[in-house]
Amino acid sequence: MDEDEFRKQFMRKSIFRQASSLDLSYVPEKMFCRDDILKTLIFNFRRILEEEEQPSINCLILGKGGVGKTCTARFFGRKFRTIALENDVKIFIEYFNCITFRSKSKIIRELLAKYQHGSGRGFSDDEALKLILSQLIREKGYMLLIIDEIHLLKPEDVLAFLDIAETFGHQNAKLSLLLISRNKDWMRVENERILSRLNEKIILEPYNFDESMQILEYRSELALKENVIDEELLTIISQIVVDHKNMRHGIEIIRKSGLYCDKEGLDSMTADI
Numbered sequence: 001m002d003e004d005e006f007r008k009q010f011m012r013k014s015i016f017r018q019a020s021s022l023d024l025s026y027v028p029e030k031m032f033c034r035d036d037i038l039k040t041l042i043f044n045f046r047r048i049l050e051e052e053e054q055p056s057i058n059c060l061i062l063g064k065g066g067v068g069k070t071c072t073a074r075f076f077g078r079k080f081r082t083i084a085l086e087n088d089v090k091i092f093i094e095y096f097n098c099i100t101f102r103s104k105s106k107i108i109r110e111l112l113a114k115y116q117h118g119s120g121r122g123f124s125d126d127e128a129l130k131l132i133l134s135q136l137i138r139e140k141g142y143m144l145l146i147i148d149e150i151h152l153l154k155p156e157d158v159l160a161f162l163d164i165a166e167t168f169g170h171q172n173a174k175l176s177l178l179l180i181s182r183n184k185d186w187m188r189v190e191n192e193r194i195l196s197r198l199n200e201k202i203i204l205e206p207y208n209f210d211e212s213m214q215i216l217e218y219r220s221e222l223a224l225k226e227n228v229i230d231e232e233l234l235t236i237i238s239q240i241v242v243d244h245k246n247m248r249h250g251i252e253i254i255r256k257s258g259l260y261c262d263k264e265g266l267d268s269m270t271a272d273i
Contacts, residue, residue: 014225015261015268021222022255024248027074032218033211034072037061037202041076041178044200045144048176049087054142056165057176058197060150062183063204066246069180072204073146077178080144090141098149104157107147108132125160126167133164136174143175151185158189162197206245212238216250224258229269236271 020026031038041059048054061069077093084091094111101107105125112128115135123131136143150158158179165173181189183203195201207215216238220229241250257269266273 012262012265015228015258015266016223017225018222019255019258021219022251022258024251027071027078028218028222030218031072031075032215033207034068034204037072037204038076040200040202042080045080045176048091048142048144049084049089053171054174056170056173057199058162058179059177059200059202060179060181060186060198061202061204062181062186064182064206064245066241066244066248067204067206068247069204070148073148073178073180077144077146084142090139092136092141092143093146094143095146096148098147098152102152104153104160107145129164130168133168133172133174137172141174144178145175146178146180148180149185150179151181151189153189155189155191155194159194159197162194207241207247209238209242212241212247212250215247216241216254219251220254223254227268228258228261229254233269233271 021028044057044059047057061073063069074095077095081091081093094114096107096110101110108125108128111132112123116131132143135141145161147153147161153161160167161177164175164177167173213234216234220234237250237253240253241247254269257273260273261267261269
């Protein structure tokens with residue numbers, strides 16, 4: 001391929017309007033079919049905005065893969081921050097996935113580097129965390145820490161996070177936790193001490209057919225140009241989501257089908273793609 005041919009590829013029409021809205025990390029502006037979950041989170045965390053002492057709240061979201069755990073948590077965090085700022089409460093939302101951050105120490109040191117501009121070397125975890133909490137108090141701020149795949153941490157690390165308010169004093173712990181895990185994985189971590197420190201354990205069920213259809217229609221409208229995908233094909237994909245109990249499968253089918261259409265110069269998707 002010479003340079004002219006290379007350039008031509010960038011000039012070809014695409015069926016995508018916003019391909020990034022099909023990425024696994026994408027958090028949409030609207031959240032469908034999780035109103036009850038969002039309301040439960042609101043009822044738990046609203047105390048941070050309403051009470052002067054700003055209590056430390058610990059919640060856990062459980063569910064199988066592809067039921068929207070991460071998306072729901074990050075959507076809540078983003079909207080919660082907006083409401084907090086409107087109420088003159090300075091909220092910091094931090095998200096960590098334990099696939100990347102495999103220990104409490106790594107998470108704390110990443111936070112310290114961001115808020116204290118230091119590596120954390122020479123400090124114990126408790127000392128580093130105390131610096132972060134002190135910074136929040138000085139700035140009259142509050143942190144919501146979202147930790148995904150929490151089961152990958154050692155149980156003692158999970159307990160240490162949940163025990164922050166007890167360790168540093170409720171008046172100093174300007175930090176709440178929203179933890180995320182799959183049901184079976186969490187059972188390897190859960191014990192009586194950990195369970196007693198959770199304000200709420202929230203379980204997400206797989207999407208049914210109507211819910212799957214609604215979500216895929218919305219994502220398709222965001223991602224694809226008009227008339228690229230029809231209702232019949234969305235119906236087929238929605239049934240696949242229900243059969244596998246995994247929304248990721250449906251979104252990935254649309255994404256890969258779109259890429260295939262672009263590669264082959266097609267204007268619309270068909271079932272045989």
